[in-house]
Amino acid sequence: MNAPTTTELYIVINILVVLALVYSLVKFAWNHPLRHGPGYFLNVEVPAGFYEGPGKSWLGGYRAILVAVYAALAVALGACFALGRLDATPLWLGGWALLYVPALVVFQAWTRYKLGANPPVRPVALALESRRLGDYISWPLEALLATAIASSWWMLLGPGGTQSDWLNAVQLTWFALGLLPARIAAVRSTNPLPVERTEEHYRYQDATRRIAVSVLSALAWYLVAILFGMGLRHAWSPARTVTILQWFIRGGALAFGGYCIVLMFHGQRRLASMGRDLRPAGSWSTPFRRAPWIGISRPYLIWFAIWFGILLVLIVYSLFR
């Protein structure tokens, strides 16, 4: 048995990512506007019979955008394969996300503007239960993650037998470190609770936070496992020569990636079943604030823009240097 080559690994990663994206399209994205039941389109409350009338064209428009975005993904992927740039996964995936997310945000904004510009004002419930970061984030595990990152850099900076790809290591570190503020933002994110079925709405919000934190944690571990593997290969010669160790190091990272994808889909399924017929946050205003567009505060959005911008610059630079 030979050790897996980098090209083989990229083929496996690309196949896994494409399968995950197609599954996500079919199982979740296609009917996303209906996830809160036929009384809503995306986050907007619609009248009964909407989907027999104008709702058909709205749903058609949404699905046309999805098809266009996924077609762009297929073209980008085909180009990467044709050019032999299998290592360009971060670029096509990042580029696709840059197309996908704004397209849906703009469509949602248009929907809100045309169908629900003035959401009704309703009484609001306040949960009198404390939410602490420690209830959602395991600090010992975070410390272990930080230790793994520090150990990886300690190995990479020491003498070793490989030429270190510093840029790749910086990318992975930046990506993984940025996921901690993302988890904190997920815990802090909140939406008003309606006075009807308050307990269910509360549990739905809580599940959303927990699922987001677990997926982001698994993603961070995936990135750190790759970084740690780089460090090991650099500093420890058996990691470069013993086949089984190479399988273990690379397979371990892939296992974290697979686990992250499984958690994401499991979470989405759970939220879809919990959120059925619940009132989406954007469909109503409270006496104190307007219906939110997204449940993330402005400071976190600014942080996200900086983090994602620097990440994108690092990815693009690594491909064209």
Next chain:
Amino acid sequence: MFLTLQDNDKRPIYQQIADGIKALIARGNLPEGTTLPSVRQVAADLGINLNTVAVAYRQLQEEGFVAVRHGAGAVIAPRTPRVVDPAELLKPLRTALTQLILAGLSAPGIEEMVRQELALLQQKGDTR
């Protein structure tokens, strides 16, 4: 445990929060030692200013319903009978009774209303 804030309530927001928490304490829904959410959390959940929530918590603290402990936040204080001047307690009662009489309610009607409200306050396990 949830507190409901109505859209047609004329009271200031901090008063609605303080009164709501007091009602839950009176019903026994918030027992001694229960930790209340932080000012930041309540402000974020309701989309209101931090100071508004802080005023509500300060009022509860001043009236002895809540104790602020370093590191633990606001905690429901022990329910010891409060030494309050009976004349002070009668003032809001007189105001409310005056309003009810001026609204045209009869004495038996007012008595029935008071009985119902008292029963509601004494009802344990009600989350509203």
